[in-house]
Amino acid sequence: MVFFGTRLAWSKFIQRVMVIFFVAIASICLIAPQAIADSKLNYTYSELPNHDFSHQDLQAASFARADVRGSDFTESDLSRAILTEGKFMEADLRGANLSEAFMDQVNMEGADLTNALFIDAVAPGTNFAGATIDGADFSGALLDRYQLSELCKRASGTNTVTNIDTRYSLNCKN
Secondary structure (H helix, E strand, C coil), X not given: CCCCCCHHHHHXXXXXXXXXXXXXXXXXXXXXXXXXXXXXXXXXXXXXXXXXXXXXXXXXXXXXXXXXXCCECCCCECCCCEXXXXXXXXXXXXXXXXXXXXXXXXXXXXXXXXXXXXXXXXXXXXXXXXCECCCCECCCCEECHHHHHHHHHHCCCECCCCCCEHHHHCCXXX
């Protein structure tokens, strides 16, 4: 049993707490950059509007806070990519694979997502306003209720790769 009656016991307790605290902080500081470093490509904070990324292997790439509005990602593999707070307005993502992508608070307003794969993607706070979603597969994707409701209003088509109906993948009612 530990007693804090002596100054020495109290000092040792504080030292142990400080060591644990610094080890925890050091672990966080080492792990977070490593997640981005593990990405093959790092476009974090990049400004690349109207860039051609079509037909590229961009698996696990980071586009966190990147501005790629109007860019062409046709048939690109963005699976497990990090798109956090990215600007993908009017981007062409026809046939792109965004399976297991982490895309919170991404602006995809007006993007063409025809036949795109969003299987098991995490997309809370993502803006899909005006996006074309014909044939997109959202199976297992994590979406906000509001966005889900809005997507269901215009969901149509069947994905050409998975043969999954867009409305079915969104679990739309009626």
